[in-house]
Amino acid sequence: MHKIETHPILEVPKRETVTFQFQGKAVVGEKGFTIAAALHQAGFPVHSHSIENRERSLECGIGKCGACEMLVDGQIKRICITPVDGVGEVKEIPHEYTPNVKSPNKEHSTKIYKTTVAIVGAGPAGLAAREALLQHNVENIVIDNNSTIGGQFNMQTHQFFFFEKEKKFGGMRGFDIAKTLAGDSHEGIFLDSTVWDILEGKRIAIKNVKTEEIYYVEADYLVVASGAVPFMPTFENDDLPGVYTAAVVQKMMNQEFTLLGKNVLTVGAGNIGYLTSYQLMQAGANVKAIIEAMPREGGFPVQANRVRRLGIPIMLNKILIKAIPNENRDGIKGAIIADCENFKAIPGTEQLVEGLDAINICTGLVPDDQLLIKGNEIFGRHCYGAGDAIRIGEGTSAVLRGKQAAYDIIQEMGVRCSYDSYLAISKEYIDSQQHPFRVREEPYHPTAERMAKKPFVKIDCLYGFACNPCEFACPHGAITKTSTSTVPHIDFDKCIGCMDCVYQCPGLAIFGYHLAKDWLFLPIEYEVKEGAEVFLVDNNGNKLGEGVVEKILRKPNKTNIARVKSNTLHGEELTNVRGFIVKENYPSPVQLSKASYKPEEKTYVCHCDDVSMDEILETIGDRKFISTDEIKHTTRLGMGACRGKRCIKRLKTALIPKGIQIVGDATPRGPLSNQVSMGELFPKTTNPTYVTGINGKRATIVKVKSLIAGGGIAGSALFRYMAEAGMQPVLLNFGRGASWRNIAGGRTAFSLPEIADIASKSHDIFKELNNLSDIDYRPINYVNFAHDEATYKALEASRAWSNAYMVEPKDFQKEISPFFNKNLSTYQAALITKDCWQATPGKTVDLLRKIGLAKGGTVKEDCELISVHKEGNKYVALVRDHDKTYIEYHADEFVNALGPTGEKYARMLGHELGIYPVKHQAFITRRLPWMGVNGDPLGMLIDRRKYKGFVAVYGQQLAETGQIIGCASPATDPQEAEKNLKINSQEFIEIASEVFAGWIPELSSVGFQAVWAGYYVEPRMFVDPAHGLFLGLRGQGFMLGMQLAKMYVDTLTGKPVPEYFKRLALEGDGLPERAFK
Secondary structure, three states: OEEOOOOOOOOOOOOOEEEEEEOOEEEEEEOOOEHHHHHHHOOOOOOEEOOOOOEEOOOOOOOOOOOOEEEEOOEEEEOOOOEOOOOOEEEOOOOOOOOOOOOOOOOOOOEEEEEEEEEEOOOHHHHHHHHHHHHOOOOEEEEOOOOOOOHHHHHOOOEOOOOOOOOOOOOOEHHHHHHHHOOOOOOOEEOOEEEEEEEOOOEEEEEEOOOOOEEEEEEEEEEEOOOEEEOOOOOEOOOOOOEEEHHHHHHHHHHOOEEOOOEEEEEOOOHHHHHHHHHHHHOOOEEEEEEEOOOOOOOOHHHHHHHHOOOOOEEEOEEEEEEEEOOOOOOEEEEEEEEEEOOEEOOOOOEEEEOOOEEEEOOOEEEOOHHHHHHHHHHHHHEEEOHHHOOOOOHHHHHHHHHHHHHHHHHHHOOOOOHHHHHHHHHHHHHHOOOOEEOOOOOOOOOHHHHHHOOEEEEOOOEEOOOOHHHHHOOOOOEEOOOOOOOOEEOOOOOOOOOHHHHOOOOOOEEEEEHHHOEEEEEEOOOOOOOOEEEEEOOOOOEEEEEEEEEEEOOOOOOEEEEEEEOOOOHHHHHHOOEEEEHHHOOOOOOEEEOOOOOOOOOEEEOOOOEEHHHHHHHHOOOOEEEHHHHHHHHOOOOOOOOOOOHHHHHHHHHHHHOOEEEOOOOOOOOOHHHOOOOOOOOOOOOOEEEOOOOOOOOEEEEEEEEEEOOOHHHHHHHHHHHHOOOOEEEEEOOOOHHHOOOOEEOOOOOOHHHHHHHHHHHHHHHHHHHHOOOOOEEEEEEEEEOOHHHHHHHHHHHHHOOEEEEOHHHHHHHOOOOOOOOOOOOOEEEEEEEEEEOOHHHHHHHHHHHHHHOOOEEEEOOEEEEEEEEOOEEEEEEEOOOOOEEEEEEEEEEEOOHHHHHHHHHHOOOOOOOEEEEEEEEEEOOOOOOOHHHOOOOEEEEOOOEOOEEEEEEEEOOOOOOEEEEEEEOOHHHHEOOOOOOOOHHHHHHHHHHHHHHOHHHHHOOEEEEEEEEEEEOOOEEEOOOOEEEOOOOOHHHHHHHHHHHHHHHHOOOOOOHHHHHHOOOOOOOOOOOOO
16 A cells, blocks of 8 residues: 555645554544545555454445444444544454444434425536526535535546537546536535435435534435446455455545555456556556456547557456455455456466556446435435436536436426527437447548648547547637537648647547657656657557657646657658657566466355355255345345445346346445434434525515414315404415315214214305305205115114105105116115205315405415424424425414324424325216206215225215216225325226216216325314314315314304314314214
């Protein structure tokens, strides 16, 4: 392990040192750098010993696994992301480690941030989304577990490929792009913060890994731009210190200035392998070779060329089968590779590579999509993936996908934006996904006359892909690139040989020539002394001639230009040269010796729990497929700290050659879910603090006399009566709840006389309202069918307090409908109840509000209640209005009339009600002629059988339109609790068809014009002025709500109410209607 003191691209900072103890020895680190860097620089690469006592080191390097967990001043921390600042002692976690007691801080108020869009990941995709959202004034919060913005860009020292209409990022280095992505203001970017879960209610759970604060973000939309994790294939000793993924190598090298090895074997000939090998060379390492199991190279050819020009061989059809440990097993000393076909080693072709101290695994990335999977479940269509979290790609792709996701949200919200801009970004994103394909066999070449005349450049970019910084680099307009599928074209008449394009090409693929002076102008990103003698090489590192470095032309972007004088090549021969290697540094061919190979140690697929391949194969037996869950629960693979992020993919890949398939994926987990302690999650005794206005408007405070949350029939009736009582209510309405979905009927037929009394008085209020304005009120009959003796008796008993009479089946056509099925033998009798009614719910609610408005009330439409709590004898309610701004209401009286969502807000005030919304489905037909007796509309028919999953099927004919409207109550309420209202069930459609067509056979030819659903709130009513509750009306709000509201306000104003009203309070029984619910 080595500390990098100088670097050709990066500025190596000198920082204050910190000394801490490790295994009784003093270790010196630098402030701001991680514990992992300090330990490696001090020669301590082993951070833990596994269950089977194997030495372990860094595995992901970015805090997403758990391999580097150690005791830091007595607390378990991941040292790859934990700085040395203030650290006193670091220890390995003993196998018998007993955790200490952590006293919960119950008085600390938990912060809950409210925003429109939450973005997980402050890398290129996440920050690009943020930029586009802010441009359209959409508030957002970005959450990232790193201490700086930029994500993976911070580890990249190379210039990036970008295809742009206007130059912005193209040609910039990754760490420089990272600095510019967020603009001047970083407000709303929460760093050192890891999302450890996504909870119900679109609540994102976060831990600040520096301060250890637990807080939450609630948002309407979620963008997951969590990047990727490195993939490591399985091979013998793949868990040894010295075997590192590219992410670890880059993080330690380019951010922590720690070189993990001097003599390195790179595995994987793709862009990551090329770039990390080049960067290793820049940092002072010797890359012996790059091996690749495929018969061809991957990635961009220009990236491959840059490492070949250094003399690094790329060996195809080679696979790594073993890392050879050193004597102390705290590092490696070599590797065994073999020829391969279809990723299978060919026995007898094994070769030994000696003299290694590190293996750089560059076998690809796997999307870190755990939070995306969870987000899709909780946010649904309002969850978007961006960047590597959905598809591994280049920086261009990540930025464009981030912007595209932002535009998707902007359009979903209805915010005005340029659709042409959205289409352009979408096209650029698709174009950026193109794999390079060859357009030309040779670079554009000037004529012999032009070559002799003045300096010129050749662009060795023969493949079309998304990159065009060279076009912006030329001050004379000599270079053009029309699309991502073309290559740069040079107009040699315009080119003057200024060489500006040479140092601005991200692929180092532009080379300058001055034949008259035997000069070469070659891009260089490492230190070379002027006067150095060099070999001139082609793109494969083959020697073509010799020369001397006359001058290093230093450039601001640190891609310098070496002016090399050729000693042996002249004239047009010079144009074959693409680079040089200092003679004294010219690498010797990699030495491979024949080796015999027999596995000596287990291959561990899961490093968290030491699950070996042998153990897994024994579990699978002769099966050809097995589920992920069975593997997990029989072997514990995937049940460690990384939660299967690494090992599930490793196992799936390793079993492919064996013809075995792993079915399914691991349950998605947050990246730090195992490091959030119970003590940190202990319930608080103080109210949470809601924080609004992050890069948006702050909440304004409004004082009111009374506040009603919920604008259905109950809330609107309260609004009327409180306004008439001079209480100046403010009504908050959000969405359209059950009151707008009911089937418009009211009855006085109940098994409890108290409820029948409430219904009767509500009926009087309906009549009163209809005298004020037409609400389509009409008296109707309710028809309750008795299918058995018990039902008959209950119906007969209710006649004591209702205006009703019993009829026999022979009179059904006379008393119910002339169309009634005379062959139906299901029922013994029917109770026909008078004094029932129908009215249009929407007109009723609107009239109640108009009365309230006329009496001094205020209605706030599309206003969502966020939170409510008490401060002394006042209520404080946080509300988000139609314009997405926040209002903090301070009220003397608060009423929770929120129906299906009321339980959530009741809990905020300390009331555990146990109520829940139960889905009830409904239908309506086309317009029909009136089908009741005497040419009237059909009354409300009710079948109370427990039949095919339902306990009631009921419906009536609307007098206004003639449409049949019906509903059904589920037999088991909990089964339908909180079910999606937008999804219809076949069972409901079939039961409604069977019962209604059974009653009226003519309906068998009538279709449903619409099917929908609403919630009944069960299991009991809470109407309690002392506690501000008006909830749980059990689907009877339309028929009972207005009288209940009147009694509620009468209680507040000291007027007398019936004695039974007390039974609706918290302490009462809720007037439990059973028979005729």
